[in-house]
Amino acid sequence: MPEVIYQVDAFTAIPFKGNPAGVFISEKPRDDDWMRQLAREMNLSETAFLVPAEKYKDGYSLRWFTPTVEVDLCGHATLASAHILWQEGFLPRDQEARFQTRSGLLTARFCEGGWIALNFPVKKVEPALAPDGLLEGLKIASARYIGLNKMDYLVELDNEEQVRSLQPDHSALRKVQVRGVMVTARASSSEFDFVSRFFAPGSGIDEDPVTGSSHTALTPYWSAKLGKKEMTACQASARGGVLKVVDLGERVELRGQAVTIFKAELLNSR
The missing domain is CATH 3.10.310.10 (Diaminopimelate Epimerase; Chain A, domain 1)
Known part of the structure; x- marks a missing residue:
């Protein structure tokens, strides 16, 4: 199967606004160095990497990389990931998206008007x-x-x-x-x-x-x-x-919209 990466503008319904994120979905985990290199190649603030998490029903392992480091929490790339899962048919729109991350379980649901609701832990100051x-x-x-x-x-x-x-x-x-x-x-x-x-x-x-x-x-x-x-x-x-x-x-709900800008096939990747 061809490997595909998506670029999504998150927290906007207007192309070239909001925050662009890369979204890469694969059947098996890739090594950390490869993910860092792909994130550097995308050169976006965040690229999300998703793998089906077998021990979690209908869930995905989700990790986020900037061009330089892996981060513990990223909202716009999670929004972009949920958007792609529903848009590309990985999940039906009436099914909650569930992500296992370094910040614990994060969930997303599709709402009226194309809004996506993320449920995240509070990080009080x-x-x-x-x-x-x-x-x-x-x-x-x-x-x-x-x-x-x-x-x-x-x-x-x-x-x-x-x-x-x-x-x-x-x-x-x-x-x-x-x-x-x-x-x-x-x-x-x-x-x-x-x-x-x-x-x-x-x-x-x-x-x-x-x-x-x-x-x-x-x-x-x-x-x-x-x-x-x-x-x-x-x-x-x-x-x-x-x-x-x-x-x-103890939780917050963050709602945003998203629009896919392109999807591309990886031709040369190890």
Whole structure:
């Protein structure tokens, strides 16, 4: 059987918006070095690798690689994976997609209007001091709040315009000991509840277009501040993306759309 890889724009219904991810589905696991090389060849923020997990009914083993490292959690590549499973007939649309990952069991279900609902564990932040060089790398003098979870820092600014106009010094950020930093603010318009951007120097990514994993922290954070369980979020990168998020307590639901850009056959792979 030919080996096929897909490229999907996630957290958008518009081609060339949202966050592109590679999706590779194979019957048997490939070795880590091969997956790293294919992710580097795709040169996207994430490439997802799926293998049917025999001990889990209708489930898949799912791993995510950037061009440089394997990561513990990735929202947009999980969304892209679920989209391909349903679109290409690996699963019927009325069947839940189940993924065994380094972050435990993740699930996805197909919703009305082509939206996909992901169920992820919460990654709450706690108040923290900024590490040396973080504010300087972001080129900001101060922040309303700084927090940290097991993966990333959260920095709240005063308003949406500050988030959108931010122009970090990426070379300086790469010297800071962080996987990533989410910069966020309350939205200025009624269209969204909050906005954010995500920079991932520790994963070799200057700015991620739309980041599902960051919203596992942003959702409970803004739910507590705004007194709302269901919210609409905008990630204000150059490509941009929209998420509908729900605070479920110890879990969060992240809803997004996806569109396939291409599928390609691998002609030379070992």
